[in-house]
Amino acid sequence: MNVEVMRNVFARNDALAADTRALLTQYGIVSVNLIGGAGAGKTTLLEATLPKLAGRKRTAVLEGDIATTHDAERIAALGVPAMQLLTDGGCHLGAALVYNSIQKLPLAELDLVFIENVGNLVCPANFDLGEQRTVAVLSTAEGDDKPAKYPLLFKRANAVVLTKLDLLPHVSFDVEQCIRYIRQLNEAAPIFALSAKTGDSLDDWVTWLLSA
């Protein structure tokens, strides 16, 4: 028996992601999935961003990692509720883990939930977690051609954050060239070039989050 189908391979994941999205929408929560390579500065970006949102948005962070609770501890030190999601070697977060975890958050008391994905430019790009905004995080230390090498993430992203701008004098990263590669894939996403370490140029990114 031959069956012609046209079925999304990620149907199982995407159904759970839709449940997460519906639940968050019900509570008026916006969630942001941060995807970037290991060491791109995702946690440092959150450390710089969360204090700027304080008093304006009630935030929480789901910290995806392969191992250790280091990142959740860094966020908790800011007084922001943080939950560590460990994949035990898994290279990305899936919708099921996020769906189960998000229900443990005090949803009625939150406006903005960040989901920091496992450091990886490839696998997480395939998995919808039920977020409202997907953000690609790329550091100047990684190279300006990364959007060309990992197109799926940059095509899917609703915004791109270029981090570690303070390293520009020390690395061969051409910001214009990087933006050109991003625009091949994605004409609409705003691109925020900033330094989370020095706090330079964070304002546009924070404004975007406030209006998300």
Add this chain to the structure above:
Amino acid sequence: MHEFSIATELVAAVVGEAERHGARRVERLECQCGAMRQIVPAMLIDAFELAAVDTLAEGAQLTVKTVPPTVRCRDCGAETQPTDWAVECPRCTSLNIAVEGGDELLLTSVTLEVDDER
């Protein structure tokens, strides 16, 4: 090696189809992968074989078809479908291109073994 994660989802999708039709097992399946998914067909086939063990899809034969994206050049206007993921217009080598499609990942055909085939 994101092929294994994708293989696991593919097994779930095809087993879902098999159960929906009350099949005894899956014989063959075909999927379309956009080039932007950066899937190595041979690796996906190997990963699928492992992921399918102890399911209705164990031993099923997987065929992977890679679908190229459409590259539209904003400078010379050429529209091409390069089989490999490219960052420049194959005609005029401009980097000022727009890449459309090539991100699909679909299960397109399943051959099932059912008990009472009429």
